[in-house]
Amino acid sequence: MEPLLEIRDLKKTFKIKNFFGSTTEVQALKGISLSIAKGESLGIVGESGCGKSTLANLIIRLDEPTEGSIILDGQDISHIKEKALRKLRSRIQIVFQDPYSSLSPRMTVEEILTEPMCVEGVKTTKQMRDKAVELLELVGMRSSNLSRYPHEFSGGQRQRLSIARALTTEPDILLLDEPTSALDVSVQAQVLNILTSLQKQMNLTYLFISHNLAVVKYISNRTAVMYRGKVMEIGPSKNILMSPAHPYTKKLLEAVPIVGKPFHQPDTEDGSVNDGDIVDGCSYYYRCPFAEKRCLEQQPEFLAKEASHLVACWKG
Amino acid sequence: MIISPKKIIGILEQNTLTLIGTIMVVFIIFIGVAAPLICPYDPNLMNIPARLQAPSLAHFFGTDEMGSDVFTRVIYGARISITVGLSIVVIAAGIGCFFGSISGYAGGKIDRIIMAATDMVLSFPSMVLALALTAAMGPGLFNTMLAVCIVRIPLYVRLMRGQVLALKEMQYVRAARTFGESPAKIVLRHIIPNCLTPLLVQMTLGIGDAILIASSMSFIGLGAQPPTPEWGAMIATARIYAIDQWWYAAFPGLFILITVMGFNLLGDGIRDILDPRSKD
Numbered sequence: 001m002e003p004l005l006e007i008r009d010l011k012k013t014f015k016i017k018n019f020f021g022s023t024t025e026v027q028a029l030k031g032i033s034l035s036i037a038k039g040e041s042l043g044i045v046g047e048s049g050c051g052k053s054t055l056a057n058l059i060i061r062l063d064e065p066t067e068g069s070i071i072l073d074g075q076d077i078s079h080i081k082e083k084a085l086r087k088l089r090s091r092i093q094i095v096f097q098d099p100y101s102s103l104s105p106r107m108t109v110e111e112i113l114t115e116p117m118c119v120e121g122v123k124t125t126k127q128m129r130d131k132a133v134e135l136l137e138l139v140g141m142r143s144s145n146l147s148r149y150p151h152e153f154s155g156g157q158r159q160r161l162s163i164a165r166a167l168t169t170e171p172d173i174l175l176l177d178e179p180t181s182a183l184d185v186s187v188q189a190q191v192l193n194i195l196t197s198l199q200k201q202m203n204l205t206y207l208f209i210s211h212n213l214a215v216v217k218y219i220s221n222r223t224a225v226m227y228r229g230k231v232m233e234i235g236p237s238k239n240i241l242m243s244p245a246h247p248y249t250k251k252l253l254e255a256v257p258i259v260g261k262p263f264h265q266p267d268t269e270d271g272s273v274n275d276g277d278i279v280d281g282c283s284y285y286y287r288c289p290f291a292e293k294r295c296l297e298q299q300p301e302f303l304a305k306e307a308s309h310l311v312a313c314w315k316g
Numbered sequence: 317m318i319i320s321p322k323k324i325i326g327i328l329e330q331n332t333l334t335l336i337g338t339i340m341v342v343f344i345i346f347i348g349v350a351a352p353l354i355c356p357y358d359p360n361l362m363n364i365p366a367r368l369q370a371p372s373l374a375h376f377f378g379t380d381e382m383g384s385d386v387f388t389r390v391i392y393g394a395r396i397s398i399t400v401g402l403s404i405v406v407i408a409a410g411i412g413c414f415f416g417s418i419s420g421y422a423g424g425k426i427d428r429i430i431m432a433a434t435d436m437v438l439s440f441p442s443m444v445l446a447l448a449l450t451a452a453m454g455p456g457l458f459n460t461m462l463a464v465c466i467v468r469i470p471l472y473v474r475l476m477r478g479q480v481l482a483l484k485e486m487q488y489v490r491a492a493r494t495f496g497e498s499p500a501k502i503v504l505r506h507i508i509p510n511c512l513t514p515l516l517v518q519m520t521l522g523i524g525d526a527i528l529i530a531s532s533m534s535f536i537g538l539g540a541q542p543p544t545p546e547w548g549a550m551i552a553t554a555r556i557y558a559i560d561q562w563w564y565a566a567f568p569g570l571f572i573l574i575t576v577m578g579f580n581l582l583g584d585g586i587r588d589i590l591d592p593r594s595k596d
Contacts, residue, residue: 060494089496102487106509115505116495162491169495 002074003035004205005059005092005173010068010078012054012229028054030229030283031068038172041199041206043220043237045213049228051229053210056175059086059207060094072086072173090120090169097178099158103150109136109161110146116168135164138201139194156187159195167198173205180215192218213256217241222308225249228283234302245311247288282313290315327589334588337581344575348394355388358546368561378563381553382543389545390567396546397575400461401527407520408465408526412472413515416442417503420480426532431477434470442467446529450538457530457546460539464529475518479511481486486510513590520583531572547572 012029028051036042044052057063059070061077070078077088096102103112113132123131133143139160150158159179166174176195180188196219198204200250210216216223217237224234225248233246244250257263281296282288288295294314302310328335356501363383371378377386415435419430437445483489484507492502531548533539540546542553547568554565 062490062493086496089494092494094491094494096487096491098487102491104488104506104510107505115492115497119496165491 004038004073006035006071008033010058010059013066022165026228029113032231034224035208036205038205039203041208041220043208043210043216043223044226045210045216045223045227047211051225052226055207056094056177059062060092060175069176091171092173092175093169093171094165094175094177095162095166095179098157098182099162102162103158103276105150108147108149112161113165113168116165120169135167138198139164147245155183155270156190159183159191173207176206176208178210195219213241230283231312233311239306246313247290248284261265324589331460331585331588337578337585339583340574340578344394344578345398347391348398351395355391357385357388359389359392360384368557371563377567380564381423381557386564386567389550390571392545393547393568393571396540397527400521400530404461404468404526405522406466409472409515409519412469413476416473416476417480417507420477421484421499421503425492430473434473437470442530443532446533447538450533455538457540460530460533463526464526468526475514479514480507483507483510516590517583517587520579520586525580528576563583
């Protein structure tokens with residue numbers, strides 16, 4: 001099947017200038033390749049700083065990729081100009097992590113929900129208002145909320161408003177950048193349920209970013225595990241979570257606390273190892289208990305453990 | 317965020333200083349607007365036989381060296397000072413906001429150029445620069461306003477730039493970018509409404525300052541020219557009579573004090589009212 005969104009060898013390097021004018025480069029993404037089919041949801045997990053959010057920012061074009069391409073429906077959108085991009089903006093939308101800073105405090109719910117439609121400029125005021133009411137109902141909120149301000153709502157309600165806003169332009173792809181990690185567990189479940197039912201109703205495609213493995217398992221068909229700007233393992237969520245093949249995925253799963261079991265502190269000290277200088281080898285080399293010489297010299301290729309389960313490890 | 321009248325009244329009840337400031341400002345604006353109704357005389361009416369009279373029932377604040385009623389002139393002076401203060405602040409804030417938001421939002425070279433210009437203006441003492449500008453353009457109330465306006469612009473440029481830099485990274489601004497809102501619209505719809513609080517506070521405090529600078533300029537003879545009933549100009553003429561005829565300089569001075577203090581107290585109060593953290 002033709003993928004809806006394809007990412008090929010995407011790289012992002014941030015340049016940090018210091019006081020004396022010399023620059024340090026930080027490679028946030030070191031070549032990511034992914035593809036998402038229509039109606040699918042792909043989960044992306046990984047520790048803080050592994051480049052998950054950078055990936056989302058690149059896909060939605062808040063940042064320019066350094067190298068590589070983002071292909072939406074066969075069209076490369078990674079370097080097109082802002083004006084041409086505006087027409088495509090409506091097809092990909094994003095829900096951010098923090099429900100408190102993602103809604104403008106001085107706009108009413110109606111203004112917030114109609115703004116993306118104003119930009120499109122196709123609908124009349126009446127049509128936009130009807131659409132806003134419809135969206136509120138989709139996320140389980142009453143139309144009487146239209147004239148209220150964001151500070152009158154709870155975190156979960158605000159996140160539902162963010163989801164409604166992202167859906168105003170009827171996008172194909174929704175990027176969910178840790179949409180539940182700022183919420184209470186009970187509210188998390190509510191938001192996740194809304195997301196799954198919306199996906200069925202509107203045939204949405206999700207790219208779900210999270211560090212919570214349970215949430216990813218619940219919502220996504222496939223999962224990609226990222227570490228230091230590289231994909232380590234990608235495959236059906238069930239396989240990744242039940243029979244992980246990459247040493248890093250195994251470690252991630254071990255680190256999930258389970259009620260009733262004694263919790264072993266993961267050996268985080270390994271994480272402080274400076275491994276910024278790995279050029280050719282596997283970025284996980286310094287932390288990997290199974291590392292050997294080959295891992296430092298050569299970047300492991302994706303090996304197919306099963307047809308759709310790929311692992312970037314020489315030992316996979 | 318909506319400010320209810322109830323909240324404003326609540327804050328005024330709790331905060332005596334804000335209440336005093338509000339009363340002062342309302343008072344000054346009222347006498348300025350209603351000047352012809354309040355005043356028994358024409359501000360420029362000369363009556364040489366009645367010159368330099370002490371305060372009495374006929375002349376509440378006495379008379380000046382031309383026999384004009386000081387009370388009338390002081391009341392008419394409120395008109396001039398309020399107009400001068402408001403127009404300076406509104407124009408300076410408008411221009412300052414424009415350049416400040418461009419500077420903050422665009423960044424890079426444009427930002428560096430605007431900030432360099434701002435720093436240049438700020439590196440002069442504002443009074444001295446305003447003096448030099450007025451002297452270059454020629455004395456007069458309008459030129460003084462223009463000069464003070466130019467001197468005040470950098471304050472608003474800096475304020476706005478800082479606000480924009482902070483707000484630009486807010487997620488609702490980023491979200492607006494993802495649905496293709498143009499930079500100009502993002503600034504107008506998302507950034508400016510969210511930095512109104514500090515802007516309004518700075519503007520209110522700025523009115524007092526602007527009135528003070530404009531009066532000082534008139535005092536040294538560069539601003540309003542006598543016989544315009546401008547407070548600074550009046551004090552300048554009154555200076556030589558100050559020892560024997562105290563009322564002539566004292567009352568214009570008192571009104572400058574009331575106006576400037578009123579706006580300063582009100583500015584602090586507005587900060588409290590607009591602070592979303594203060595309770596409803």
